Amino acid sequence: MDNIQSINFFIPELILVATIAFCLIIDFFLSKKNSFNVAYVALIGIILSGISLWFSSPLITTSLFLNSIVLDPFSRIFKFIFLISSFITILISLDTSELKNRSLGEYFTLITAMILGLILMTSSVDLIMIYLSIELVSIISFILAGYLRFKMISNEAAIKYVIYGAFSSGLMLYGFSLLYGLTGTTKLFEMNKVLFSHDFSHINLSLIVSFLLIIAGLGYKIAIAPFHFWTPDVYEGSPTPITAFFSVAPKAAGFALMVRFLNSLFGDVNPLNSENWVSIEGVPWQAILLLLSALTMIIGNLIAIQQENVKRLLAYSSIAHAGYILMGIPLLSKDGVFAVVFYIIVYLFMQLGAFYISIIIADKYKTEKIEDYAGIGWQSPFLGILMSLFMFSLTGLPPTAGFIGKFYLFAAVINAGTQYYWIAIVGVLNSVISLYYYMRIVKVMYFNEKNIQNSFVPSQFSILLLLILGIPTIYFGVQWTYIHEWVDSALKFFIPNF
Amino acid sequence: MDLNSYLIISAILFSLGLFGVITRRNGVAVLMSIELILNAANINFIAFSRYSGMDFSGHIFSLFVIILAAAEAAVALAIILNIFNNFGSINIDDANKMSQ
Numbered sequence: 217m218d219n220i221q222s223i224n225f226f227i228p229e230l231i232l233v234a235t236i237a238f239c240l241i242i243d244f245f246l247s248k249k250n251s252f253n254v255a256y257v258a259l260i261g262i263i264l265s266g267i268s269l270w271f272s273s274p275l276i277t278t279s280l281f282l283n284s285i286v287l288d289p290f291s292r293i294f295k296f297i298f299l300i301s302s303f304i305t306i307l308i309s310l311d312t313s314e315l316k317n318r319s320l321g322e323y324f325t326l327i328t329a330m331i332l333g334l335i336l337m338t339s340s341v342d343l344i345m346i347y348l349s350i351e352l353v354s355i356i357s358f359i360l361a362g363y364l365r366f367k368m369i370s371n372e373a374a375i376k377y378v379i380y381g382a383f384s385s386g387l388m389l390y391g392f393s394l395l396y397g398l399t400g401t402t403k404l405f406e407m408n409k410v411l412f413s414h415d416f417s418h419i420n421l422s423l424i425v426s427f428l429l430i431i432a433g434l435g436y437k438i439a440i441a442p443f444h445f446w447t448p449d450v451y452e453g454s455p456t457p458i459t460a461f462f463s464v465a466p467k468a469a470g471f472a473l474m475v476r477f478l479n480s481l482f483g484d485v486n487p488l489n490s491e492n493w494v495s496i497e498g499v500p501w502q503a504i505l506l507l508l509s510a511l512t513m514i515i516g517n518l519i520a521i522q523q524e525n526v527k528r529l530l531a532y533s534s535i536a537h538a539g540y541i542l543m544g545i546p547l548l549s550k551d552g553v554f555a556v557v558f559y560i561i562v563y564l565f566m567q568l569g570a571f572y573i574s575i576i577i578a579d580k581y582k583t584e585k586i587e588d589y590a591g592i593g594w595q596s597p598f599l600g601i602l603m604s605l606f607m608f609s610l611t612g613l614p615p616t617a618g619f620i621g622k623f624y625l626f627a628a629v630i631n632a633g634t635q636y637y638w639i640a641i642v643g644v645l646n647s648v649i650s651l652y653y654y655m656r657i658v659k660v661m662y663f664n665e666k667n668i669q670n671s672f673v674p675s676q677f678s679i680l681l682l683l684i685l686g687i688p689t690i691y692f693g694v695q696w697t698y699i700h701e702w703v704d705s706a707l708k709f710f711i712p713n714f
Numbered sequence: 715m716d717l718n719s720y721l722i723i724s725a726i727l728f729s730l731g732l733f734g735v736i737t738r739r740n741g742v743a744v745l746m747s748i749e750l751i752l753n754a755a756n757i758n759f760i761a762f763s764r765y766s767g768m769d770f771s772g773h774i775f776s777l778f779v780i781i782l783a784a785a786e787a788a789v790a791l792a793i794i795l796n797i798f799n800n801f802g803s804i805n806i807d808d809a810n811k812m813s814q
Contacts, residue, residue, distance in 0.1 A: 344775050351782045358789050368800050372809040374793045379744055379806065382786050383735050386751035389779060390728055393758035397721075400762075402771045449812050 222280035225287050228269040228295065232332045235261025236325055243321030251321040255306050258324040262306075262331070266299045277710045283403055284342040286710035293557060293706035294338040294472045298465050301564050302331050305461040307681055308572050313579045314364070314455050323363060327461070330356045334465055338472040341480065341710070343392045343402040346473065350388075350437065353466055354381045361454040361462075373453025380436060380446040388433020394426035404480045405712050411481070411496060420498050427501055431508075434477070438470035438538050441512040448519075451531035456578065459527060460571035463534040468560045474545055475553055476709070478505075483548075493548040502546035506639050509546075512539030513646040521653050525584050526574045529653060530567070533610060536650060537563060543639055544625055550707055551628035557703045558624050562617035562692055566609040569685035573603045576674055586657060591666030593658075599674065600661050602686045607654040609689045612647050617692035622647065720761035728754035741794040741804040745787060752783045 223230070238261070239254050246253055269292065277288040306327060309315055315323070333352030340346040358381060362374025399407040411423075435443040451459045482501055484494035495502065516536030523529040541563075544556040576599065577592065578584055593600030609618035622643075629640040674682070692699055727750050734747025756776040763772025798804050 344771065344778055347775075348778060348782070351786065355782075355785055355789050358793065362793050362796065365796050366800070368809075368811050371793070371796050371800050372811055375741065375797050375806055375809050378786075378790045378793050379735075379741075379748075382745070382748045382790065383751070386731070386748050386755070389752060389755040390758070392775075393724075393755040393762070396759060396772060396775070397762035397766070400766055401769070402775060452812055 217278055217280055217282075219281055225272075225276070225278065225280055228265045228272065229332060229335055231261060231265040231268060232328060232335075235265070236328050236332070239321065239325040239328060243325065246321065248319045249317070251319050252310060252315075252324075254321045254324045255310050258328045259303065259306055261328060262299050262303050266296070266303075269295055269299070274705070275708070277708060279341065279710055279712065283405075283712070284345045285336065285339040286341050287339065288710040289706040289708045290472070290476070290557075291335070291339040293703065294468060295335050297468050297560060297564060298331050298334045301461065301465045301468075301568065302327055304568050304681070304685065305457050305465075308460065308568075308575060309455075309457040311675075311677060311681070312455075312457055312575050314575070315457070318364075323360070326356050326360055330360075330465070334469040337469040338476070340473070341404045341476070343396065343404075346477070347385075347389060347392060350433070350473075351385060353437075353469065354385060357381070357462065357466065360458045361450055363455055363458065367453075369453035370455070371453075373450045376446050376453075377450045380443075384433045384436035384443060387429045391426040391429030391433070394422055394429070398422060398426070404477065408480055408483065412484075423499055427499055428504070430477075431504065434470055434474050435508065438467050438474070438542070439535050440508050440538050440542055441515040441535065442508075444512070444515070444535050447535055448528050448531045451534075452525060452527050456527065456571060456575045459531075460568050460575075463530070463571070464564050464567055467534070467538060468564070471541055471545070471556055471560060475556065478545065479548075480709075493550075495548055502548070505542060505546040506636070509539050509542035510639055510642045512536070512542060513642060514539075517646045517649040517653075521649070523653070524586055526577075526586055526589075526657070527571075527584055529586070529657075530570055530574070533650065533654070534567065536646065537567075537610075539646070540622065540625060540643060543629055543643060547628055547632040547636065549628065549632050551624075551631055554703055554707055555621070555624040555628040557706065558699070559621040561699060561703070562609070562621040562689070565685050565688045565692075566606045566616075566618055569602065569682065569689060570606040570610065572678075572682060572685065573599055573606070576678055580672055586660055587664070589657065589660045590664035591661070592672075593661035594666065595670065596672045596674070598679065598682075599672075602682050603661060604658045605686055605689055607658050609693070611651050611654045613651075615690070615693045617689050617696070620693055620696050717761055717765040720757055720765075724754040724757040724761070727751075727757065739805050739807050741797065741806050742791075744806065745790050745794070749783060749787070752779055755779065 239257050242257050243254050279286045330353055333349050336349035340349055358374055358378045361377045362370050364370035399410040401407055439447045482495050513536050516532050516539055520529055520532035541556055541559050544552040609616035612618045612622035626640050629636050731747045731750030735744055738744050756779055759772040759776045794804050797809055801808050
């Protein structure tokens with residue numbers, strides 16, 4: 217479809233662009249003290265964009281802007297994930313005391329711009345667009361990580377993020393250049409066609425090298441081992457609402473990009489919409505991804521055990537969760553991708569919820585240490601119960617949404633065949649390890665000697681927001697048919713007909 | 715000059731960049747090494763585009779890369795400046811306040 221026609225299908229994104237511009241203009245007229253009002257403009261823009269997305273036709277699959285991005289149900293569901301998670305992040309940012317008395321106009325503008333980048337990441341099918349969208353998200357992430365510029369750990373987070381981020385995107389770009397040289401095109405589907413029509417036994421090595429370089433770039437984005445070293449420091453140093461956002465939205469976009477990229481590059485003809493997909497021979501990408509997945513789960517969980525800081529613990533737990541989600545990608549089955557999307561949706565609510573409670577507690581008691589949580593369960597029953605709920609869900613215990621998500625993931629792995637059983641066993645063992653450190657927080661809150669004496673009731677705003685995050689976590693664990701059907705209907709991809 | 719000479723030059727540049735990122739501890743030097751990696755990829759793009767008689771997407775890609783590298787460098791230098799103001803040094807190993 218050409219550029220002019222495409223605009224009709226690009227309205228949610230255009231609303232976001234208008235919101236970004238509008239936020240900047242409004243920011244000019246506000247004093248530093250009132251600059252948080254930009255958040256309301258951003259919220260309205262996100263809601264409008266969500267409404268226009270809701271009323272867009274759900275089943276349309278087409279390519280836009282001269283085949284550089286696509287519109288399909290798969291990208292649509294991810295757009296909703298980004299809009300919801302950024303909406304919640306902006307609400308959390310309005311509540312936290314970490315950002316009080318700072319100039320916040322750019323902060324909310326940048327979050328809105330990041331949504332645009334995330335949306336483009338999930339819809340790109342052209343190497344140029346993929347690189348541009350990843351860089352749009354990365355550059356904004358660097359600024360947001362260092363937003364508290366008088367705080368030393370925020371600076372440190374930013375410098376670590378920028379160096380790892382620029383380095384891994386450089387590696388990925390080199391991989392792209394090799395891929396371009398091998399296939400002679402930057403469009404994913406044409407590359408797939410070229411790879412299939414040629415006997416590529418002699419270009420095998422360069423294909424593997426370029427795959428490894430690209431995985432380094434994507435793996436950095438979703439924080440899988442061994443590209444995870446930036447994660448704990450960046451998550452600890454960034455403003456906590458941004459940490460919560462980083463641990464959900466860019467990760468979801470990275471996974472969506474990975475599913476689309478790997479399957480449209482290495483998949484057999486029409487790989488995404490048939491029941492069982494076939495991969496090209498000669499590139500061991502499935503084995504590499506499975507190994508990385510196992511490594512990520514093990515490293516994330518084993519290091520999480522030793523953490524004393526809640527933010528660092530959640531950072532390592534998010535690494536472990538990236539490992540679980542990564543299991544679903546190399547299975548080459550519809551079930552696998554279904555489980556990935558399903559898990560990302562339930563993960564959004566529980567991860568943001570856990571971070572939000574840690575923000576409320578940090579604001580009230582000025583601590584991020586796990587030991588200092590002693591007694592919160594009794595002094596503030598609401599926070600105690602919800603934190604326990606999120607911890608149960610992150611572990612994957614019934615009757616929470618995390619259990620259903622893990623169930624679908626492991627079921628997809630088992631159904632994919634006997635050669636994948638080992639990764640399922642690694643995953644289950646890791647869930648058992650994760651039980652230890654998640655339950656430690658619950659134990660400290662309820663059974664350790666009381667550190668906190670005065671009772672504390674969160675503000676009504678916090679209670680409402682926590683309910684928005686907590687109710688889906690328990691509801692999707694009991695009654696998940698609606699979300700099942702929604703995700704199931706979203707597994708349609710754009711495939712060009714040559 | 716044939717395609718291979720360009721590819722060899724770009725591979726050398728890439729390796730130098732990789733070496734620089736690993737060994738240099740000065741923030742600006744690390745940034746320069748990253749630019750070397752990006753430019754290695756640029757040489758690849760243009761060489762492939764020129765020698766295989768394909769479309770111009772390689773040229774266009776390298777233009778985008780140059781623009782993004784400039785944007786990234788601007789943000790990174792701002793962050794390094796901030797590090798210098800707070801830590802009094804641009805050695806990235808000095809910026810290590812958080813526990814390991």
